[in-house]
Amino acid sequence: MIKTTLEQLAIFGGKPAFEEELPVGQVNLPPxxxxxxxxxxxxxxxxxxxxxxxxxxxxxxxxxxxxxxxxxxxxxxxxxxxxxxxxxxxxxxxxxxxxxxxxxxxxxxxxxxxxxxxxxxxxxxxxxxxxxxxxxxxxxxxxxxxxxxxxxxxxxxxxxxxxxxxxxxxxxxxxxxxxxxxxxxxxxxxxxxxxxxxxxxxxxxxxxxxxxxxxxxxxxxxxxxxxxxxxxxxxxxxxxxxxxxxxxxxxxxxxxxxQYDSNCKHNRSIFDIYRARSQDWSGVRLRDFSGHGTHNFQYAVLETANDPDAIERDVLVELLRGENILARRYFYPGVHRLSPYVESAGPISLPVTEALCEHTVQIPLGPCVTERIAHGICDVIEFATGNAPTINQRLARERSGD
Ligand SMILES: Cc1ncc(COP(=O)(O)O)c(C=O)c1O
Structure with missing residues (x-):
């Protein structure tokens, strides 16, 4: 079902878009x-x-x-x-x-x-x-x-x-x-x-x-x-x-x-759906891997915009996970922020890395993502990006307990 109201989102009490969980890291098993x-x-x-x-x-x-x-x-x-x-x-x-x-x-x-x-x-x-x-x-x-x-x-x-x-x-x-x-x-x-x-x-x-x-x-x-x-x-x-x-x-x-060729072909067909549908998303863009040689299309990576009217990355992740689309903040928080490096690295300036750690999201791609599922994932993202300010505000309000 395509979501048309905020209440239909699982984070606001609606039924998840998918019954089964859709992980980002999917396993290609042989027959x-x-x-x-x-x-x-x-x-x-x-x-x-x-x-x-x-x-x-x-x-x-x-x-x-x-x-x-x-x-x-x-x-x-x-x-x-x-x-x-x-x-x-x-x-x-x-x-x-x-x-x-x-x-x-x-x-x-x-x-x-x-x-x-x-x-x-x-x-x-x-x-x-x-x-x-x-x-x-x-x-x-x-x-x-x-x-x-x-x-x-x-x-x-x-x-x-x-x-x-x-x-x-x-x-x-x-x-x-x-x-x-x-x-x-x-x-x-x-x-x-x-x-x-x-x-x-x-x-x-x-x-x-x-x-x-x-x-x-x-x-x-x-x-x-x-x-x-x-x-x-x-x-x-x-x-x-x-x-x-x-x-x-x-x-x-x-x-x-x-199975490499057939797995790649499948990934590519799903990636093409994400690419076509992402043209309609505001404040979220899909990293495009095509046009630089051959590629395995193993990952679908989104970047959220640094704009108060765009969906916030963490809100998007929470919202997608509520729908059983197990999006991940991949990579977060950056290896320099993890032990043992955070203790030893000292003050360090990596502005692009820091920004990417705040704005990237990985969404599912692989054998469990059929064309129908890919469109279902896109429907959710389209609704989220189209209603970003209201969703951001409502979640912020609920979190502050108002
Ligand atoms: C960029 C990168 N390097 C290294 C590794 C480690 O690979 P392995 O699990 O085979 O040790 C991974 C694992 O996902 C990775 O994504």
């Missing part, structure tokens, strides 16, 4: 028969982990898909970033955005490095050469860019800046499987890139991740570090870790890779 076939193979071989045949197959398929020399599968993206930092022999400070998932920054800390937060570009939500340059100092060894929402993180300008300054550039590509920077697939940028195959990602191993590089020596080092003893390719490295991917993870990720 059960395929899952059964893959897992009976694992049982028959009795080979469960330690660089098994499915991991080898997955590495080779990822390398082919991305056109990169080496794909090195790992337990997850966070471990992959830690291994990358060690393989690259980084020291001292690494420049990183605060507008990202905490794991990006935590990986640096676990690798014994000091994250230095740089602001992001308001149009791309990623680091840029302009935002990074002021933070380069004598102790900087690297820049860790994040291809947020699958958008390339200013790779050309950042590479030039890093080359001029003698810094290593590497990327967190957790969101970016299948995305490209113009003609170049992400996976080939910087010295190394780390992907996530978490259950909610476009390629899912339930958990999982992978490092990619075109550098043979770095690949050898990463393969050595991910295994805590000498069973694989030996490179001269010190500390190691258990970063191995299991056969079960590889099986899931291989099945997910088979």
């Amino acid at each position: 059960w028969e395929d899952f059964e076939r893959m897992f009976s193979g694992i049982f028959e071989r009795g080979y469960y982990t330690n660089h098994g045949p499915l991991v080898a197959r997955l590495e080779s398929r990822i390398a082919d898909t991305l056109g990169v020399r080496h794909a090195i599968c790992m337990t997850n993206c966070t471990i992959a970033l830690m291994v990358a930092a060690r393989a690259l022999e980084l020291r001292g400070e690494v420049i990183v955005p605060a507008f990202t998932f905490p794991g990006t920054v935590q990986a640096l800390t676990w690798a014994g490095l000091e994250p230095v937060f740089a602001d992001v570009d308001p149009h791309t939500h990623t680091l840029s050469a302009a935002t990074v340059a002021p933070h380069i100092g004598p102790r900087t060894s690297a820049v860790l860019g994040v291809h947020l929402w699958g958008q390339p993180c200013d790779p050309d300008q950042l590479q030039s800046l890093c080359d001029e300054s003698g810094l290593v550039l590497f990327f967190d590509a957790a969101h970016a499987f299948g995305c490209s920077h113009r003609e170049r697939m992400i996976g080939n940028l910087g010295k190394m890139e780390a992907f996530s195959f978490h259950a909610t990602k476009i390629i899912s191993g339930a958990e999982g991740g992978c490092l990619t590089t075109n550098d043979d020596e770095l690949a050898k080092r990463a393969r050595t570090i991910r295994n805590f003893h000498n069973a694989e390719t030996f490179a001269n490295v010190g500390l190691r870790i258990n970063g191995k991917m299991s056969e079960a993870q590889a099986a899931m990720a291989l099945l997910s890779l088979d």
Whole structure:
């Protein structure tokens, strides 16, 4: 039912627009028969982990898909970033955005490095050469860019800046499987890139991740570090870790890779509905990912306007959640505002990051969002944006108890 009065909104006592909850992080599951076939193979071989045949197959398929020399599968993206930092022999400070998932920054800390937060570009939500340059100092060894929402993180300008300054550039590509920077697939940028195959990602191993590089020596080092003893390719490295991917993870990720094209196509069709419908929303805009190369359309991200007549971000989130549309303030409050960084970072000025943390909302996109559901979500947002001042005022009044 399309809402026409304030009272029909669930936050004001109405019936939720959806009976089932619609999460933003949705899981693409393979058909059960395929899952059964893959897992009976694992049982028959009795080979469960330690660089098994499915991991080898997955590495080779990822390398082919991305056109990169080496794909090195790992337990997850966070471990992959830690291994990358060690393989690259980084020291001292690494420049990183605060507008990202905490794991990006935590990986640096676990690798014994000091994250230095740089602001992001308001149009791309990623680091840029302009935002990074002021933070380069004598102790900087690297820049860790994040291809947020699958958008390339200013790779050309950042590479030039890093080359001029003698810094290593590497990327967190957790969101970016299948995305490209113009003609170049992400996976080939910087010295190394780390992907996530978490259950909610476009390629899912339930958990999982992978490092990619075109550098043979770095690949050898990463393969050595991910295994805590000498069973694989030996490179001269010190500390190691258990970063191995299991056969079960590889099986899931291989099945997910088979479904990549159809999942992307579905995401794209839902995104196109959001894009078309968002033209009618005032004070809320959809971040558009099209037109910059290939994209996986894994995320639908809205930005609310900084305008008293526009719907407030937190009001929009509360209102949508009331309707069982489990929108998220993604990312909030920014990693620099989280422990342990909030205690150690000191006074720090990241105006664009702070503004984005106050104005971005992620809405559901993925297998559970059919065209009908997408239109239903748009109907709610259209009503909310069209009645923003009244909704803002009424919620403020109810909260103050008047
Ligand atoms: C940008 C970013 N980096 C890193 C990670 C961590 O990935 P994983 O859960 O595979 O360790 C995530 C997880 O969602 C992420 O969004």
